[in-house]
Amino acid sequence: MNKSIITIAFAALMLIACTGMAGAHFTMVFPSDSEATVWDVAPEDYIAEEGETKTLYMMWGHPYEHILFDMASVPEVSVVKPDGTVLQLTATEITVDEMNEEGALGTFKAYKTSFTVDQPGDSVVCVKYEDEDENLIDYTKAVIHCGEETWFGWDAKVGQQTEIIPYMRPYGMEEGFVFAGKALYDGKALAGAPVEVEIYHTLNLGIEIVETAEDMFPYDPPMVFTRLIMSNENGEFMYTLDEPGIWFVGGTMEPETGRNVRGVFIVPILEEFPPEGESSAPSASSAELQQAVDEAKAAAEEAKQSAAGTSSTPGFGAILAAAGILGALFLAIRRK
Numbered sequence: 001m002n003k004s005i006i007t008i009a010f011a012a013l014m015l016i017a018c019t020g021m022a023g024a025h026f027t028m029v030f031p032s033d034s035e036a037t038v039w040d041v042a043p044e045d046y047i048a049e050e051g052e053t054k055t056l057y058m059m060w061g062h063p064y065e066h067i068l069f070d071m072a073s074v075p076e077v078s079v080v081k082p083d084g085t086v087l088q089l090t091a092t093e094i095t096v097d098e099m100n101e102e103g104a105l106g107t108f109k110a111y112k113t114s115f116t117v118d119q120p121g122d123s124v125v126c127v128k129y130e131d132e133d134e135n136l137i138d139y140t141k142a143v144i145h146c147g148e149e150t151w152f153g154w155d156a157k158v159g160q161q162t163e164i165i166p167y168m169r170p171y172g173m174e175e176g177f178v179f180a181g182k183a184l185y186d187g188k189a190l191a192g193a194p195v196e197v198e199i200y201h202t203l204n205l206g207i208e209i210v211e212t213a214e215d216m217f218p219y220d221p222p223m224v225f226t227r228l229i230m231s232n233e234n235g236e237f238m239y240t241l242d243e244p245g246i247w248f249v250g251g252t253m254e255p256e257t258g259r260n261v262r263g264v265f266i267v268p269i270l271e272e273f274p275p276e277g278e279s280s281a282p283s284a285s286s287a288e289l290q291q292a293v294d295e296a297k298a299a300a301e302e303a304k305q306s307a308a309g310t311s312s313t314p315g316f317g318a319i320l321a322a323a324g325i326l327g328a329l330f331l332a333i334r335r336k
Helices: 003-016 035-040 203-216 286-310 316-335
Strands: 026-031 053-062 067-069 076-080 086-089 092-099 105-116 121-131 136-146 162-166 177-185 194-199 227-230 236-241 245-253 260-269
Touching: 026 121, 026 136, 026 245, 026 260, 035 053, 035 092, 053 092, 053 121, 067 092, 067 105, 086 105, 092 203, 136 162, 162 245, 177 245, 177 260, 194 236, 227 236, 236 245
Parallel strands: 136 260, 162 260
Antiparallel strands: 026 053, 053 067, 053 105, 076 086, 076 121, 092 105, 121 136, 162 177, 177 236, 194 227, 194 245, 245 260
């Protein structure tokens, strides 16, 4: 790989993306067969067969570091079915054994519930959780997909006070894909809001990767735990989810008084497909990669000029197109 190509690609990415830092609690909503396997959650757990009963486990903590806290209130849970029918669920208190913020194992209050997937399409699980200590009302959505090519319901607007509406279908996405969406507050665009992005790790991996971050970035390790972007004037945002696993994307309304209100969308990301070494397609040449970078830079520049002429922010469509090109470039570079 030509070093200049990588340098140019990095520069182009910097034109249209920004990251930051934040420490974040999230309401983890994990489908599982039992409490014993809940922490081994995988993207496939968010897929169901018609007639299958899904048990959902809800925990409160730091997904990246695999740190847990007691849930301070009973979560309110509902499911919006593919046909729009709303099913109210009852959460049952349970306990789970995991690591606390001091690094010691302990027992924590959590909740579970279940429902039967009785329609093909996408069922949207909606969870509302309030935590006084964190001054936060947390609204979380997770999609349970059922049926081949029954791709509808995943972008449903369910009426949460702060809500994330995905622009990308949140299943069938592989590492390196760009995830984009819109943050709403009381049904209107949530502009200029912080959007936190964090991936979940199992206990052993969480301990290992946190130690690595502390060694590499002693001045501020959490900056690589939770990524931070800002929604634009239309409430829109995007971020490249560059690892396989379970991702949390949350936009927060921060009022002058009262509790913060956050909307979270859970995005399961698959491993690279086709797996490395199994693709029959030829690798991209340096010339093709250079062309992709040039197209991305041109799209970003066009958006910038358009914004300058209208005294507004760059068009989200143009920026998203550039991000898509760079996402493809990212995958091409990895597969060379």
